Amino acid sequence: MTTVASRKNVKVLSDNGALAGLLVLVVALSLLAPSFLTTQNLLNVGVQAAVVAVLAFGSTFVIVSGGIDLSVGSVAALSAMVGAWSSAEAGLPGPVALLLGLGTGVVAGLVNGALVSYGKLPAFIATLAMLSVARGLTLVVSQGSPTTTPDVVSFLGSNLTPYLPVPLLVMLVFFGITGFVLSRTYSGRAMYAIGGNEEAARLSGIDVRRQKLVIYALSGLFAAVAGMLLAGRLSSAGPQAAVGYELDAIAAVVIGGASLSGGVGRATGTLVGALVLAVLRNGLNQLQVSPFWQQVVIGAVIALAVLLDTLRRRTR
Amino acid sequence: MLLEARNIGKSFTGVRALDGVDFDVRPGEVHVLLGENGAGKSTLVKVLAGVHAPDTGTVERRGSLAVIHQELTLVPQLSVAENLFLGRPPRRFGIVDKARMREDAKALLDRVGLDVDPTTPVQDLGIAGQQMVEIARALSLNAQLLVLDEPTAVLTDTETDRLLDIMSELRAQGVGLVFITHHLDEIRRVADRITVLRDGRSVGTLPGTATVEHMIELMVGRTIDEQYPRRRTEPGEVLFKVEGLTRRGAFHDVSFHVRAGEVVGVAGLVGAGRTEVVRAAFGVDPYDSGTVEVAGRQVPRHDVQAAVRAGLGLVPEDRKGQGLVLTSTVADNLGLVTMKASTRAGLVDRRGQRERAAGMAKSLRVKASGLGQQVRELSGGNQQKVVIGKWLLADPRVLVLDEPTRGVDVGAKVEIYELVNRMTAAGRAVVLVSSDLPEVIGMSDRVVVMAHGRVAGELPGGTTQDKVMALAVQEFPA
Incomplete structure (x- = not known):
């Protein structure tokens, strides 16, 4: 019985570990930077977190299942570009262009999944290749210059009312979807089994290969949505959009308590992880820390978060 | 010296x-x-x-x-x-x-x-x-x-x-x-x-x-006693039939069958090919030739899901490496095989899964602090009960147990034997692969002995260890 109690404590602590860190950050920044704790700024933080959060939700599926997806930044850019191009250059109606963009993300994810499951490539290699291919295709489609997005995409980056930014809403909706997929769906439960022990999952009759297709396709779809959010905020899809975002997404998942060796991870953790990164960036800007130093601080925070997590696990 | x-x-x-x-x-x-x-x-x-x-x-x-x-x-x-x-x-x-x-x-x-x-x-x-x-x-x-x-x-x-x-x-x-x-x-x-x-x-x-x-x-020189509480049932129709199964370099022309209500032991030395044969029959690994049948219907080659659908189950020899998802809970592990069947429109009936897991954990007397406990924290015997339990929930017609009592204490061993009795009493067939001679002799109705990837012979249950060993060390012309 003592083990139950201590396990529950550990669970609460682990969720609150990242959450406690987030609260400490918020309190500290409120004291140091007077303009931090204003409604407008907090909404900004939410908007800034949205793109990375949606990418990270997709990466949560992949990481829980024991894989990795390095291509999400490039796939986000490509999807947004395909959407913008379809409307601005090909003259398709906005909603159709949006669907084409989202479909692009799914296709890129399916290719990743097929390479990993049927091609037996390590996920790192397959998605590294996709990172390059998708970025290259973005440049090909755009001819290297930004393209205007259709209204429906721009809407994703706008405010419904002064106090209701659409990106924030999208982030919360996808947070809900992620939690639902992970806890209620067959694919979600299979992710934990595959990530925890792929061989045991296979020997229990789970179609590991098909589930991997689903997992990477979901990651691609989420990347496409994140790409639309990013393009919508600028009303323009850029060929160099979201470069390096895959690393932020992975960082958010890991700060949120997921294990890169698979089998562990939750939607709430990832949301908190993405918020930690966004609060940190925003706060450092408010404090007028140079962008050069910001990178140093963010790197240190990632290392610290995972280090604390490892120490916690070891003392168990 | x-x-x-x-x-x-x-x-x-x-x-x-x-x-x-x-x-x-x-x-x-x-x-x-x-x-x-x-x-x-x-x-x-x-x-x-x-x-x-x-x-x-x-x-x-x-x-x-x-x-x-x-x-x-x-x-x-x-x-x-x-x-x-x-x-x-x-x-x-x-x-x-x-x-x-x-x-x-x-x-x-x-x-x-x-x-x-x-x-x-x-x-x-x-x-x-x-x-x-x-x-x-x-x-x-x-x-x-x-x-x-x-x-x-x-x-x-x-x-x-x-x-x-x-x-x-x-x-x-x-x-x-x-x-x-x-x-x-x-x-x-x-x-x-x-x-x-x-x-x-x-x-x-x-x-x-x-x-x-x-x-x-x-x-060997050890007598068999009530450590092995096998309760025999009248064998019925042939439920499981392996015919001429061959994979070059691993096993050759392996044939045996198991009837409803029967336990067939597979004995042999380490490296005799026993695990390889049952893994191939269950679709985990491919084979070159031969057939596997469950209740008269052929099971497709190298396809675990088809084997599960046909009514086969395998408790693998490597409990931690192949049987359990150590990062998951007792409930999730127990529900692993039945998860697919309790999914409607992509959604898992988690409450039903939890209830069934609770019932199974109780009937197997799994010693855990609760269904939410991680399986990695359980003892070897209780972990093994979870692996067997996930298959019992799926109620396979044929259950293959590969070294089911390895690293399991004596008390849990007897409980696992009772599960075997329960399965055969319900008209299921059990294949018991074991390196533990007294166990394989004491719990099986028939014993198939393998040596160098071949079936060296078949003995009745309750045979002597000398006879099993004599077959197990048999040499085949290359």
Whole structure:
């Protein structure tokens, strides 16, 4: 019985570990930077977190299942570009262009999944290749210059009312979807089994290969949505959009308590992880820390978060 | 004496692994250590090598000792010479002296009769050559005592011949060798003395000229009693049929069948191909030819999901590596096989899954703090109950149990046997693969004995261990 109690404590602590860190950050920044704790700024933080959060939700599926997806930044850019191009250059109606963009993300994810499951490539290699291919295709489609997005995409980056930014809403909706997929769906439960022990999952009759297709396709779809959010905020899809975002997404998942060796991870953790990164960036800007130093601080925070997590696990 | 161990006792968490064992090795002799799986051979080797400290008794050693395990410890990509001098290459002015390394390596390889270029990458050698390199490395460390732990299990007959020759050669050079093997014919060829372990005790030391019958008698010599509460049921129709199953290099023309209500044991030495056959039948690995049928319908080859749909279940031998998702809870593990069936429109009926898991955990008496406890925290016996439980929930027509009681304490063992009885009473068929002879004899209605990837014969349940062993050590013409 003592083990139950201590396990529950550990669970609460682990969720609150990242959450406690987030609260400490918020309190500290409120004291140091007077303009931090204003409604407008907090909404900004939410908007800034949205793109990375949606990418990270997709990466949560992949990481829980024991894989990795390095291509999400490039796939986000490509999807947004395909959407913008379809409307601005090909003259398709906005909603159709949006669907084409989202479909692009799914296709890129399916290719990743097929390479990993049927091609037996390590996920790192397959998605590294996709990172390059998708970025290259973005440049090909755009001819290297930004393209205007259709209204429906721009809407994703706008405010419904002064106090209701659409990106924030999208982030919360996808947070809900992620939690639902992970806890209620067959694919979600299979992710934990595959990530925890792929061989045991296979020997229990789970179609590991098909589930991997689903997992990477979901990651691609989420990347496409994140790409639309990013393009919508600028009303323009850029060929160099979201470069390096895959690393932020992975960082958010890991700060949120997921294990890169698979089998562990939750939607709430990832949301908190993405918020930690966004609060940190925003706060450092408010404090007028140079962008050069910001990178140093963010790197240190990632290392610290995972280090604390490892120490916690070891003392168990 | 190179080595003298007296009155060695060793327990692990209350289980007595060794009890008052005496063992010694003279220079220039081959001393065979013989016993069933779990008799305490590995533990004794670890005590001799200083890996485990004995609870009682003393080990006196003159000269250094090296253990050659079945799993090799070489770096496959490095050359033979680099492996021989791993971590201590000959140096000149701080730089590795490659010329000298090659010469020294050549001299060592000559000692073990391995004729290869020292610059060959170890991975190009094959398993036998790699073993020789490992032995040469031990010699280069001036080992006067070599422990060979089932080295021939992975070798072909010709390779085995060469290894036995080299062992004789080393013996002539004054090296003391401890040789562990299950192949009694090999023992007759090289042994000077044979010490037999049974249940952690030394039951006798025989001269190398001892007969095979004598060895087997000492090795098993245990009576079967109510440790094995098999309740027989009248066998029904054939539920499981394996016909002519063959995979080149692994198993050949394996046929057997199991009727409803029947337990068929599969016995044999480690490496006889038992696990390979059941894994192939269950669709985990492919096979070249043959058929697998469940209740008269053929099961597609190399397709686990089809096997599960057909009503097959497999409790694999490697519980942690293949049976359990250690990062998940008791409930999630119990629900692994039935998850698909309780999914509607992509959504898992988690409440139903939890209820069924709770019922199963209760009926199996899984000792856990709750369904939410991670399985990694359970004892071996309780983990095994979870693996069996996930299959019982799916109610397969045929359940294959591969070493179901390995590392399981006595109480949980009997509970697992009762589960087997429950399945057969319900008209299911059970295949019991086990290296535990008393278990496989005591719990099976028939015993199929495998040797060298073939079915060596079939015996009725309650047969004697001598008869099983006689079939298990049978040699087939190559």
